Amino acid sequence: EDQVTQSPEALRLQEGESSSLNCSYxxxxxxxxxxxxxxxxxxxEFLFTLYSAGxxxxxxxxxxxxxxxxxxxxxxxxxxxxSATYLCAVSSVYKLSFGAGTTVTVRA
Amino acid sequence: NAGVTxxxxxxxxxxxxxxxxxxxxxxxxxxxxxxxxxxxxxxRLIHYSVGAGITDQGEVPNGYxxxxxxxxxxxxRLLSAAPSQTSVYFCASSDAGVAYNSPLHFGNGTRLTVx
Numbered sequence: 217e218d219q220v221t222q223s224p225e226a227l228r229l230q231e232g233e234s235s236s237l238n239c240s241y242x243x244x245x246x247x248x249x250x251x252x253x254x255x256x257x258x259x260x261e262f263l264f265t266l267y268s269a270g271x272x273x274x275x276x277x278x279x280x281x282x283x284x285x286x287x288x289x290x291x292x293x294x295x296x297x298x299s300a301t302y303l304c305a306v307s308s309v310y311k312l313s314f315g316a317g318t319t320v321t322v323r324a
Numbered sequence: 325n326a327g328v329t330x331x332x333x334x335x336x337x338x339x340x341x342x343x344x345x346x347x348x349x350x351x352x353x354x355x356x357x358x359x360x361x362x363x364x365x366x367x368r369l370i371h372y373s374v375g376a377g378i379t380d381q382g383e384v385p386n387g388y389x390x391x392x393x394x395x396x397x398x399x400x401r402l403l404s405a406a407p408s409q410t411s412v413y414f415c416a417s418s419d420a421g422v423a424y425n426s427p428l429h430f431g432n433g434t435r436l437t438v439x
Contacts, residue, residue, distance in 0.1 A: 220366060248425040259328070259414050259430030260367075267425070303367070307425055314359075314366030 218243040222304050222315035229322045232293050237318045239304030240286040249287050251280050252303040254317065260303055294322045326350050330415050330431035337405040337438045345400040345434050347415030355421035356398040357382070357428070358390065360411040367414065373398055374421055405438045412436070 219242045229235055241249070248267050252260035264273040266282040273280050277298060279290040289302055301317040331346045349356065357372035369382030373392040387409060389401040398417075402409060413434045420426035 250427065257432070259416070259432050260428070261430070262427040265425060265427060305366075312369070312428075314368075316364055316366050 218306060218308055218311060218313040220304055220306055220313050220315035222302075222318050224318060225316070226319045227321070229291070229294050229320065231295055231322055231324050234290070234292045234294070236291070237289040237302055237320070238286060239289070239315055241304075241306045241313075242285075243306050243308045243313070245308050247307045247309065249282055250305040250307070250312075251278075251287070251289055252305065254301045254303055263302075291320065294320070296322045296324050298322050328415055328417055328429050328431035330413075330434050332434060333432070334435050335437070337402070337436065339405060339407060339438060341405050343402050343405070345402075345413055345415075345436075347398045347400065347431060348396050349398075349415075349417040349429070350396065351417060351419070351429065352395060353417035353419050353429070354395065355419070355426065356392065356415065356417045358388070358398070358400045359414045359416060360384065361414060361433075362411050370400065370413075402436075405436075407438045410436060410438045 221240050223238045251263040254260040264280045269284045271282050277292050281288050299322045301319045303317045304315040328349045354375045358370040359367040368384050371390040373379045379390050415431045416428040418426040418428050
């Protein structure tokens, strides 16, 4: 059975303090790994898709990387507006499995 | 662009009542789906549709029905509400579906409480 585990559950950062979120997965035949951002009271918003080990994608202060067993979302010099819950999801054939998310709070 | 629109935003039901959660998208997406989100758990797929007239069950379909008569609309019906169905429900759509790694576009959710 496909499994996605995100850690930590919560992360409190000072503005400018870089950190990383982890998404570890077990899946039979990875077709893609997705990162989404979810603000309170809103639906998830798509950030990245990664397809193969070694791939990296960047968007502003966010950088996602992928290995054969896990993905990292690096937040460089975060700002308060980066506060959100970040969700990881993996797809295998017709199924998309989500992790429970990491809630990031960035204090000014 | 409105994207994916869900109504209502909040709903309180009593055990045994039925209701329909509405979802509409204006992006001409073929694939639509319903998820529920519970604290400490990942989003779980309830039902999905790959086009008008075609629906299928997801991971947690019991107690829910769907239909897809048009490309734009994908309502979710709760047949007889139970406290275990208290959750936040999200509708999502994409142009080509999960099988093609097409990113999902989510609505802003319906928060349902069953007492």
